[in-house]
Amino acid sequence: MKALELFAGAGGLALGTEKAGFKHVAVAEWDADACSTLRLNRPNWNIIEGDVRHLTYSDFGTDLDLVAGGPPCQPFSLGGRHKAWNDERDMFPEAIRAVRETRPKAFLFENVRGLTRQSFSTYIEYIVLQLTYPSLNRKKRESWQEHLSRLEQHHTGTGGNRPEYKIIPPRILNAADYGIPQKRERIFFVGFRADVNAQWSFPEATHSQLALQVAKWVTGEYWSSRNIVPTQATPSDKKVATLSQASFESILSPWTTLRDAINDLPDPVLKTDIANHIYQPGAKPYPGHTGSVLDEPSKTLKAGAHGVPGGENMIAFPDGTYRYLTVRESARVQTFPDDYLFTGPWSEAMRQIGNAVPMELATQVAKQIYDVLNRTEFEKRLVKRCV
Structure with a gap:
């Protein structure tokens, strides 16, 4: 099954959809360092470096099974400037344009939990309605509020009987509830083209x-x-x-802890030949940033947009000492494979990892989508043979 991946970052979501069974027709990302990481690990992928706003998505085909991606989350992040729809980094309009131009059988988008704050509730409804009726495009000089009003009128009128996409109510998933050694909450948007008999649901917590x-x-x-x-x-x-x-x-099984994720790695203070496992000095706690205890899932890894990754990217040892997670340990927390390498200095690699979707969480959600699409395709072939 064919997938188009947007806003790929270091590849957490793309690796998850790949593991679920999808084949990427293209993987788009604007950040040069993240693209270097992608090329190093997946030289056979069609990686497109640049601003997706310059792409014609239909060039990648109009028979795609999935469009997936994590539109940049800074406009909605609790650690960002909270400018939302007034932020030029809001890429949800591009995610919606990709759906409009390619008409995939399904889409999968994720974002930070901050998007669910009350102040953004209207905008979430706007995103959902746009994904339900992607062909009802925003007009020139039409504000997003005016566009929302037009979508609402269409939805409550005759258009509501003919949705273009059937969307599951957006769901917040905590990665720890799915076996990932990190308490990381993300909101997922999943929808299926109206002609697909999906009968889909989010994976249950394990x-x-x-x-x-x-x-x-x-x-x-x-x-x-x-x-x-x-x-x-x-x-x-x-x-x-x-x-x-x-x-x-x-x-259910117990949450996976930070100890479980990294315990077999040697102390990075001792020089090792393990890739990306290098000691980084200078870790210390400060108010609001006290690190992650070993015998709980890690706190949410941060991207470190303001320089050194946040103080939560530390281990708080039982003896009262602290140490920054190495790049390899952070990759374990995000469930990247051990043979997946990150380019650039420590701060850059940690930024890439902190921005990523946990690969195994992405896999579980994407596998549910893959299985449904596979079943519906089998049913179509069966009907054709019987006619």
Whole structure:
């Protein structure tokens, strides 16, 4: 199945869709360093470096199965300037144009949780309506509010009976709930062309915080299986009793911790021949940035848009010391394969990783899409043979 990938960054989402079964007709990204990383790791991909606003998407075909991407999130990020639709970096209009020009069977877009803030709620509705009726394009000199009004009137009129795309209500997924060793929440937009009998749903969570707490404080299995003493304070008897009762209801796996992700890597203070695993000095906590404890999933990795990646890109060790995550450790947290290499200095590589979608989370969502499209295609072929 053919996919077009936009705003690829270092490739987290693109690797996920590839692992799910899609073949990329093109992978577009404007950042030169990210493109260097993509070319190094996937020399056979058709990587297009440059501003997607200059592309004619239909050049990549009008028979695509999937258009995917993470439109730049700075306009909506909690760590950004929050300019949203007034920010020239808002690339959702380009994501929608790609759907309009290629008419794929499905699309998959993701963004930061900040997009779900109340102040942006109207804009989220605007995005969803545009993706539902991509051919109802914004006119010249028409404000986005005027365009929204026109879309709403179309949707509540006869157009509502003929949606161009059927869109699942956008969903926030926490990567930790899907086995990724990081508490990272992203919002996903998934839709299918109206003629596709998708019957799709988001993948169900496989892991939980409750199961991790039970493994630590009820069964003790978390500590015993790793042959370590508890590194965190034991909860109160009342809390333990509550967890013990809840353990009978928990059928999910425990959250994967930072220790689980990086424990087999040697101390980077010692020189190793492991690629991208180099010690970076200078880590220290400061208010609001206290690092990630070993025996919990990592906090959300930051891109470090203002220089050195945020103080959350540290390990807070049980003995009270701190160390920056290496590039390789950060890649583990984002579930990139160990043979995937990042170009540029530490700060640049960390920026690429901090901006990425966890590859395995992308895989799970994209695999659900791939399986549905594969099933519908099989059903079509079956009907043709029976006629």
